[in-house]
Amino acid sequence: MNDLQRTTDWYLARKGRVTASEIYILLANHKEDMTEEEIEEYKKLNPKSRVRTKEVPFSQGTFSYLDGKIAEQFMPDNAFLEYMEDCAPHSRAMDWGTLMENSARMRFCNETGEEVLDAPFIPLKGYERFAGGSPDGIIRSGGILEIKCPFNPAIHLKHFLYETAEDLKEDNLQYFSQCQYNMICVERETDIEVPFCKFVSYDPRTSKSKQLKVLTIPKDVEFQKQLLERTELAVQYFREKIEKINNAKMIV
Structure with missing residues (x-):
């Protein structure tokens, strides 16, 4: 495990x-009725279409997630830590992933000859109060590391079949988004371009030649732009909701 992570x-x-x-949660949308003007414009381009709704950010699940984060901002640190202890999900799969992370990092270093530095949680510059990321390592020669150690060997072997970043994006948008967002956080913090993330899947229970998969995830400028746009919308929601809570009266 990264010594700078999963600490108090x-x-x-x-x-x-x-x-x-x-961050992938922010990519979800909900449907909303178009205005008459929007329907008219849409039909000019799609005369046979009967579509009368449009997708807009965010989904109800997104708002619930953001509301949970806002609630955390109003909690004293000791209460938050107690809440995390009581409510944070725990499972054998999560424990396995944490236990195997150091072994995965060492195997990556041995196979590639790269040196990997521990990384803390890195607040997103410009939105420090609202967002950030924790890469599983920073590669000294360039790039960052994202490690997954699936509890289910079949999932690791599915990862082993990935040949391109698009394969990861199509199969697991959460992991792809995580790689891209951590690149943004590190790049903004260091002012040094982060051109790729090494996505690592590791399972020591499989045959030796199949224990480690390393997939290069190049920086996706357009996708990162989308993540930042969603971050800006989330921050706007944060600020408006926090202001409402701060201005609300205790007794009415």
Whole structure:
């Protein structure tokens, strides 16, 4: 496990912030009725269409997620840590992933000859109060690391079949989004371009030649732009909701 992560300071750094591992939640939309003007414009381009709705950010699940993060911002640190202890999900799969992470990192270094530095939670510059990410490592020669150690060997072997970044994006948007968002966070923090993320899947229970998969995920400028646009919308929601809560009267 990254020595700078899953500590008390790490949990407090994530408190009340959208994180890279959950940024995909911001990509969800809900449907809304078009205005008459929008329907008219749409029919000019699609004369046979009967569509009268449009997709707009966010989904109800997104708003619930953001509301949870806003609630965290109003919690004292000790109460938040107690809440995390009581409510944070725990499973054998999560424990396995945490236990195997250091072994995966060492195997990656041995196979590639790369040196990997530990990384803390990195607030997103420009939105420090609201968002950030925790890459599983920063590669000294360039790029970052994202490690997955699936509890189910079949999932690891599915990862082993990936040949392109698009394969990861199509199969697991959460992981692809996490890689891209962590690249943004590190790049903004260091002012050094992060051209790729090495996506690592590791399972020591499989045959030796299939234990490690390393897939290069190049920087996707357009996708990163979309993530930042959704971040801006989320931050706007944060600010408006926090202001309402601060201005609400205790007794009415």
